[in-house]
Amino acid sequence: MAKWRNASSNERMTMLENIRRKLLFGDGDHEQRQKLLRVVLRKVVASMSAPRHHVAGKRRQECQAETEPAGPSQQELRHLLLKVLQQVSLKDAKVKPLLRHLEQLIARFDGQLEEAACSSQWLRISGFLQG
Numbered sequence: 064m065a066k067w068r069n070a071s072s073n074e075r076m077t078m079l080e081n082i083r084r085k086l087l088f089g090d091g092d093h094e095q096r097q098k099l100l101r102v103v104l105r106k107v108v109a110s111m112s113a114p115r116h117h118v119a120g121k122r123r124q125e126c127q128a129e130t131e132p133a134g135p136s137q138q139e140l141r142h143l144l145l146k147v148l149q150q151v152s153l154k155d156a157k158v159k160p161l162l163r164h165l166e167q168l169i170a171r172f173d174g175q176l177e178e179a180a181c182s183s184q185w186l187r188i189s190g191f192l193q194g
Contacts, residue, residue: 066078079139085103096150097151108161111137112137114168114182116173117178117182137181138184148188169185
């Protein structure tokens with residue numbers, strides 16, 4: 064997490080691209096694929112910030128850079144997270160701590176998740192955690 068927070072915008076984009084590459088080119092059997100998904104999930108979750116309130120006067124669904132400490136990269140992280148959550152085995156014991164961390168991030172939000180910036184992404188993430 065410190066590596067992400069201390070990185071420049073260009074370094075963060077490079078990190079995201081490396082994660083995407085791992086996800087796209089991760090061939091192999093089911094176990095190897097799940098292992099790769101866990102690695103990607105761990106990196107993405109460690110780099111995420113908690114939900115933030117939307118900026119007054121903006122649509123709640125919009126993901127505005129000024130509401131995110133790391134700019135648009137947080138939106139990309141959530142997008143990547145959603146792709147991984149669709150594929151990884153959520154019942155895997157090695158995934159459970161990462162899911163709990165996501166739940167804790169969401170729990171930090173003061174208010175209804177519908178009021179968060181990028182609420183559609185956060186609501187989908189929350190849906191995976193609940194269901």
